[in-house]
Amino acid sequence: MGISFQLTHTDGRARAGVLRTPHGEIHTPVFMPVGTQATVKAVPPRDLEAMEAQIILANTYHLYLRPGDELIARRGGLHRFMGWSRPLLTDSGGFQVFSLSAIRKIDDDGVTFKSHLDGSFHRFTPEKAISIQENLGADIIMCLDECPPPTDRDYNHIALARTHAWAVRCRQAHRRADQALFGIVQGGIFPDLREQSARFLTALDFPGYAIGGLAVGESKADMFQVITWMDDLLPADKPRYLMGVGEPTDLIRAVARGVDMADCVLPTRLARHGAAFTRDGRINMRNRIYAEDDRPIDPECGCYACRHFSRAYIRHLLQAGEILGMYLMSIHNIAFLLDLMREMRAAIVEGRFQAFAERWLARYEAGCAARDAGAPAR
C-alpha cells in the first residue's frame, strides 16, 4: 500500500511509531506543515529540511485549480515540482470544496462547485479526487468525504452514508501502489455515528485513518472526547491522523489520546499576523513591549530566527510590513511545533509522557494567562 507503519512505543494512550513511505521514514507523532499551493507559505524547502520537517501537506483543491494536477504530473509530480524530496500528503479537496468554494450541488455521485479563483464550475467525484491525487503523486492521499458541521446530527447522519460510499469508490478507483490511501472517519460529535464510521472504514482495511470533522467549531471538550473514542475504535497498528489541529496545547492533548499525525495552517497563518509560539505561551510580536527586547522570540528555540534575530528586530520588520518578518515568524512557529512533537516522542519512548505533558502545559498556559492579565514580557 505504499507505506508501512510500526507502532514502537506506547505510554498511556500516547503512541510513538515509524511510518515508512517511498520518500522516507516518518517518526511519529508528527506535525505536518501545510503547503497549500505547493509551498509552505513564506518558507523555502531548504529551511523545512533544516528544521527536520518530515512530511508536508498540500491541498488538492488548490492545486487542481491552479496550476492544475495534469500540469504537475507532466512536471514529474508534486515532489519534483516543488523541490521537496521527503514525504508528502495531499488531502482530497473535500474540505476546501465545503469551506472555500460556492457549492452548486451535492448529490450521491459527487459535488459541483464554483472556483473561489474565477467562478468557473468544477465537479469532484470520489474517482476524480483520486485521479487528481494520483497526478500529484503524494505518498499519502485521502478519500473524498463530506464535511458537515460537527454538531448537526441530522446532517452528519445523512452525510455519513455518502462519505462511506465515497470511501468505497475511492478505494476501488485508487491504482498507484506507491501511494497509501487513508480513510476519513466522520460523524461529528456523536458517539454512535463515530463508532459506525470507524467500523465501516476499518472493515475496508485502509493503511491509515484520519479523524475528520473536528476543530471546526465544536468545544474543546467535545473534540477531545471524540479523539478518545477514536483511540478505542481504530486499530492500534494503523496510523491515526487528526486533521486541522495545530495549537500546541491541542497537539499535546491529542497525542495524549493516541493521535500520530496532525496538520494545520495555524503556525504560518499566526506568523503572518504577528503571533509567535513560545514555551511561555503565545505572544503578539507586534506589541510595543517588544520594541526594545533584545531576546530571541523564544530563548529556548534553536531555529534560524531565534539564533540570529531579536524580538526588537522582528517586531520592526512586522511593523514595517517586511516579508522577512513573516518569513522569520513562519520558520519559528513551524520549528516550535516540530520541536514539541520531537519532545513528545522522546517522552513517550522513555515512558514519561504524562509528566512531560503536564509540565509543558502548565508552563505554556501560565504564560498565556500572565500575558492576558497584563504581566510584563518574559
Added chain:
Amino acid sequence: MGISFQLTHTDGRARAGVLRTPHGEIHTPVFMPVGTQATVKAVPPRDLEAMEAQIILANTYHLYLRPGDELIARRGGLHRFMGWSRPLLTDSGGFQVFSLSAIRKIDDDGVTFKSHLDGSFHRFTPEKAISIQENLGADIIMCLDECPPPTDRDYNHIALARTHAWAVRCRQAHRRADQALFGIVQGGIFPDLREQSARFLTALDFPGYAIGGLAVGESKADMFQVITWMDDLLPADKPRYLMGVGEPTDLIRAVARGVDMADCVLPTRLARHGAAFTRDGRINMRNRIYAEDDRPIDPECGCYACRHFSRAYIRHLLQAGEILGMYLMSIHNIAFLLDLMREMRAAIVEGRFQAFAERWLARYEAGCAARDAGAPAR
C-alpha cells in the same frame, strides 16, 4: 577615516580595487543590494552571505522614521540590529526626503518634511543627517545633499551651493572614526556644474565620492556622459559610487566609465513584480510561455532558486501570490547582479574588460530584442 581604498587594476577607464572597512574588505567594482528598512526585501542575511554580497545599503530616512535611529543605537547599531556582520552603507536621507515625503520647507539650514508614514513633521539638517547615521553606525555614510531634477539648470545651479555648504557642515559634524563619510557630486547634466561640484568636494578630501542626481529621468546618453566627466574629474585613488543604478547594461557601461560601487532597489523590486534577469535578457516570469518550462530562471546561474526550482514552479508561485515566489525571484536577481560584478572584476584584472562587456551586452540585448519581437522563450 574608517576605510582605505586601493586601486589595484585598470583596464581602459574600468577599475578594480579593494576597499577596506571595519567590517571587512570589499572587492570593487561592487553592487550593493538595498535594504531600505534594515532588510533587503524578502531576503534573509544568510542568503546574502551565501551569494557573497559584500556590502548592503540601508536608508536613513526610513530607519529614522521607523524604528528610529536612537532605538537602533541602543540595540548596538544597525549591524547588530539586522544581523549583518559585513560592511554597511547608509545614505543621508536626502534623496527620500525629496522623493517620498511632502516637503514643507527647504532653506539653507536644512529641510522640513512630512513623514510618508504618519504625516508628522521632521527636520533634517546636515548635522542631523550625520547624527542619525552615526547612530546607525554604517561603515560608509553620506553627506546630506539636495537632489534637483537633473535637467533643470537653474535649480541645479542654486541647489549646488547648498549641497556644497551642507557637505562642509557634514564633514565638520562627523565624529566617528570608524565610519567613512562620502561627498556627493551634484550638478545635473551640466558639465560646468559637475566640474564645479567635483572640484569643490575634492578639495574637502573625502575618502570617497558619490555621483548623485542620475538615473532619475535624464537620457541614458546624458547619464553616461556625466559618468565619463566624473571619471576625468574625480581623484583616481578614491572610490566612486554611482547612486541608484542597477540595470545590468547600465552597470556594465558605468563600470566601463570608472565606477566602483553602485546600488539600486531594481533587482528586488523587479523580482516582486515577476521580472527576472537572465544572461539572455530580462524576462517576465508571469508569462504563460513559462507555465511548463522546466528550466531554471537562468540555466547559467548558480543561485539557490536556479539550482532547485523551475520556471514553471516559480511562475506558479507568482501567479498564486506566494511569498516564496518573491523570495526566489529576489535571490536570483541579486545573485545575477553580484555575479555580473564579479565577472566584470575578473575581466578587468585580466585586461579583457572591453571584450567581456561587448560580448555580454550583445547577448543580453539580443535576448531582450528577440523577446520584444515575440520570439519563443530560450
